[in-house]
Amino acid sequence: MKDNLIKLDDVSKYYLAGKQKVQILKHVSLEIDKEDFAVIMGHSGSGKSTLINILGFLDQKYEGTYGFAGKSYQKQSDNVISKLRNRNIGFIFQNFKLMHNLTVKENVEIPLIYSNRDSDQNLEEDLNQLLDSLGILDKKDSYPSELSGGQQQRVAIARALINHPSIIIADEPTGALDSQNTQEVMELFETLNKTNKVTIIMVTHDDTFANFGNRLFKVNDGVLHEA
Amino acid sequence: MKLKKLKAILLTALKSILSNKARNFLTMFGIIIGIAAVITIMSVGNGLKQKANSFSSLGNADGQISIQSKDLNSDQQPSFSKADIQLVETVPGIKRVKMLNKAFPTPVKVQVGDKSSEQNAIIQNSNHKFTVVSGHSISSDAFELGLNQVLISEQLNQKLKKYNHGRKLVFINQKGFEVDGIFEDGQDSEVLIPQRAYVRDFGSNPNQDLINLYVDKGFNKKATLKAAAKTLQTKSDSKSQVKFAVVDNKASMKFMNKIIDYIAYFIIFVASISLLIAGIGVMNTMYMTISERTQEIGIRRAFGATKNDIRLQFLFESAMLTLLGGFGGILLGEGICYVIGAFAPFKPVTSLQAIGVSVGVSVSIGIVFGIIPANQAARKNLIEIL
Numbered sequence A: 001m002k003d004n005l006i007k008l009d010d011v012s013k014y015y016l017a018g019k020q021k022v023q024i025l026k027h028v029s030l031e032i033d034k035e036d037f038a039v040i041m042g043h044s045g046s047g048k049s050t051l052i053n054i055l056g057f058l059d060q061k062y063e064g065t066y067g068f069a070g071k072s073y074q075k076q077s078d079n080v081i082s083k084l085r086n087r088n089i090g091f092i093f094q095n096f097k098l099m100h101n102l103t104v105k106e107n108v109e110i111p112l113i114y115s116n117r118d119s120d121q122n123l124e125e126d127l128n129q130l131l132d133s134l135g136i137l138d139k140k141d142s143y144p145s146e147l148s149g150g151q152q153q154r155v156a157i158a159r160a161l162i163n164h165p166s167i168i169i170a171d172e173p174t175g176a177l178d179s180q181n182t183q184e185v186m187e188l189f190e191t192l193n194k195t196n197k198v199t200i201i202m203v204t205h206d207d208t209f210a211n212f213g214n215r216l217f218k219v220n221d222g223v224l225h226e227a
Numbered sequence B: 001m002k003l004k005k006l007k008a009i010l011l012t013a014l015k016s017i018l019s020n021k022a023r024n025f026l027t028m029f030g031i032i033i034g035i036a037a038v039i040t041i042m043s044v045g046n047g048l049k050q051k052a053n054s055f056s057s058l059g060n061a062d063g064q065i066s067i068q069s070k071d072l073n074s075d076q077q078p079s080f081s082k083a084d085i086q087l088v089e090t091v092p093g094i095k096r097v098k099m100l101n102k103a104f105p106t107p108v109k110v111q112v113g114d115k116s117s118e119q120n121a122i123i124q125n126s127n128h129k130f131t132v133v134s135g136h137s138i139s140s141d142a143f144e145l146g147l148n149q150v151l152i153s154e155q156l157n158q159k160l161k162k163y164n165h166g167r168k169l170v171f172i173n174q175k176g177f178e179v180d181g182i183f184e185d186g187q188d189s190e191v192l193i194p195q196r197a198y199v200r201d202f203g204s205n206p207n208q209d210l211i212n213l214y215v216d217k218g219f220n221k222k223a224t225l226k227a228a229a230k231t232l233q234t235k236s237d238s239k240s241q242v243k244f245a246v247v248d249n250k251a252s253m254k255f256m257n258k259i260i261d262y263i264a265y266f267i268i269f270v271a272s273i274s275l276l277i278a279g280i281g282v283m284n285t286m287y288m289t290i291s292e293r294t295q296e297i298g299i300r301r302a303f304g305a306t307k308n309d310i311r312l313q314f315l316f317e318s319a320m321l322t323l324l325g326g327f328g329g330i331l332l333g334e335g336i337c338y339v340i341g342a343f344a345p346f347k348p349v350t351s352l353q354a355i356g357v358s359v360g361v362s363v364s365i366g367i368v369f370g371i372i373p374a375n376q377a378a379r380k381n382l383i384e385i386l
Ligand SMILES: Nc1ncnc2c1ncn2[C@@H]1O[C@H](COP(=O)(O)OP(=O)(O)O)[C@@H](O)[C@H]1O
Pocket: A015, A016, A017, A024, A042, A043, A044, A045, A046, A047, A048, A049, A050, A051, B383, B384
C-alpha cells in the first residue's frame, strides 16, 4: 500500500458565530498523492479556504485526523509546525501577499530566512534560476508596486517554490488577474506539475480550469466530494 | 541563531524604524532626555570629584604618610629616603608607594580689586624652574626674609591687568603681596610664593614631604597605613630626628564625594521616572507598529517563522529603537557637558561606566517595555491575520 502525501479523515471544522457554533467543514475525507494536481472548486463561502488552511497547517483547530506524509502533526509544537510549513508547504494567495517594503529578491528570500540553509553556497544561483524560469529575473531589485499583477503573482510563486516544498497550496491564485495573466499562470502550474513533479492543490471558482489537474474536488456547503 | 536570520531581523527592524522617522523620534525623545540627564549628572559628578581630588595630592591613593622634623624650629625640611620607601613596601598590605613632587600646587585665593579667583600656587625657596619674562625675579634676600613678594604667570597677569590699575598689589588668601615679576606660562601653577612668607602668613607648610600609599584589596586601609607609619618610626635611619604620621585628609574628601553621589542619585532617580514614561511610549509605539504589520506577521508565519521568531523580531526592534534613543541621549549629554565645561570652573568627565550604564538602561527599557507587545504579535491567530 502506498503512502498518501495527504490523508484527511472525517475532518470537521466549527466557527463561533456569536454564541452559536457553526459547522463550516462537514466530515471531510480526502487523499492526495505525490505529484497530484488537485483542483478544488465551490461557491464563495462554501469552505474551500477553511479546508486548505487546515491542509497547509495554518489552522490546527479541527476535529478528525490529518496525516501528512504518514505522520500526524496535530499535537506538535509551534516550532515543529512552523518548520513543517517552511520546508514542505508553498503558499500562493489570491492577493499575492507580498511585502511592499521589500524588493522582489527579498520577498522571495523570506522562507530562506527561517530555514537553516546558511551554508548553502548555491542559494543565489538557485534564486536567479528560479526568477529566470518565471521570467522576472530583471525585476529582482524592483518593488512589488512597480510590477503588474501577473508579475507580482510570479514573485509569490517564486517565494512558494524557493524551499522546494513537497506541495504547493494555491488559494484562488488567478482571482486577481486578467485573462491573459490567468492563462499564463495556469500554464506555469501545469509545467510545474508535469515537468518539475510538484504536487499542487489549487482552489478556484473558475470553471474553465476544472479539468486542468488530474483530480477535481467540489465543496458544497462544507461537504467535499471528488468529481 | 542563524546568521541569516539575525541579519534579516536587524535589517527589518532598522527599516521599520527608518520608515516611521517622525513617530519614532517622538518615542525616542523621552529616552534621549532621560539618558542625556544620566550622562550629564554622572559626568558632572565625575568631573567634580576629579577636580576635588586634583586639589589634594592624594589623587586616588588610599592614604598618605608625612615626614616632619621633630625640631619645630628647624629650617631643614626632611624628606623620605629610598630606604624609607623600600621599608614601607615591605609592610603587609601595601600594594604601591608613590613619592610625591615636593612642590605640589596648592590652591590659593587671588584677589585684585573686587575680582577674586582660585589659582594654584607653588610655594618654594627659590626661583628655580621659573623663567621671568617681565619685571624681575624674587631676590634671595626676599626668600631669606620671607617678604610678601610673588611672581605670577603671564596668563594670570592678563586676567588681572584690567583690575589692578597699574598697581602691583595682589591679595593672596587675604594677605597683601607685591608682584615682582611675570613668569612664562607652562607651569602647572599661576603663582610663585616664597615659602617663608607663606608659612609665616598662613601658619602651615604645604610642602611637607609626603608619600602616597595604595593598599591591597582585602586589607583594612586604616590599620595598614598605621602599620606603615609605625614601621617607619621604628626602623627608618632618620627615626631619631623625624616624625612619621598618617595624614588625615580623606575625611573631608569623602564627605564631598558622598554629597556629589547623593545629588547624582537624586537626579538619576528623576531621570528614571522620565525613562519610565518614555518606556510606556515605546510600548505604545510597538503596539501601533505591530497592528500596522499584522499582514507581515501572517506572511512570515505562513512561510516558516515561529512564534519565537516573531517575538524576537519585535523585541529587537523595540530594543534598537531605545538604543538609538540612548545614543542620541549620550550625544546630547556630551553636548551639555561641553557647555557646562565651558562655563563652570571644572570639566565634566564622562566615564566608560556612564556610557555603559546608558547603553544598558536604554536597551533594557526596549526589552522590558517591548516584551508585552512582542508577545502579543507572536500569539496572533494565523487565520485571522492572513
Ligand atoms: N475566522 C472566521 N470566523 C468565523 N467564521 C468564518 C471565519 N472564517 C471563515 N468563516 C466562515 O466560514 C465559511 C467558509 O469560509 P471560506 O472557507 O473562507 O470560504 P471560501 O474560501 O470557500 O469562500 C464562510 O461562511 C465564512 O463566513
